[in-house]
Amino acid sequence: DTAVSQTPKYLVTQMGNDKSIKCEQNLGHDTMYWYKQDSKKFLKIMFSYNNKELIINETVPNRFSPKSPDKAHLNLHINSLELGDSAVYFCASRATGELFFGEGSRLTVL
């Protein structure tokens, strides 16, 4: 069983479109995250939810909207996609120690 799973793994879309990425964890963790990794491998935190409540919101454009329907799920919706949004988006979950990452969703905006 995959501990943190994301779908889809690949998205290719045109500028201006809207897309969503879904994430689910079966580890029983209370806290989930979205990270963005650019082409230079820099992994930057975007959002964090603890038991469905938003606790971290870094300076991310409001075109990005996370949603956590329950503590096992954290989705990311992106409106009006721009070229600079091309990256790998990682979902992660955490109890108190390490982060457990999903496999990543590679978004390419053309």
Next chain:
Amino acid sequence: QKEVEQNSGPLSVPEGAIASLNCTYSDRGSQSFFWYRQYSGKSPELIMFIYSNGDKEDGRFTAQLNKASQYVSLLIRDSQPSDSATYLCAQGANSKLTFGKGITLSVRP
């Protein structure tokens, strides 16, 4: 701005050598430090975590933490070609893990 700095590399060592990876951090309130390894096209995976000053050993890996000097390092002994990857240092504070930019290690056979 709480930052984690890593020498961006790349670092190249011969097989069997010791690879030394270093990281400095700015947040004195950080309580936990992590080293992740990321193979190309894969997700980061935890190698070591360390909370206390001093050394922590796990197999060929040793993490070293010096809170006074605000640095954390990772030593890889008897480096293998399979150790070739990007290594990410992270500091943990207040529910957040902040990552450095990573350093790419190449182990030459």
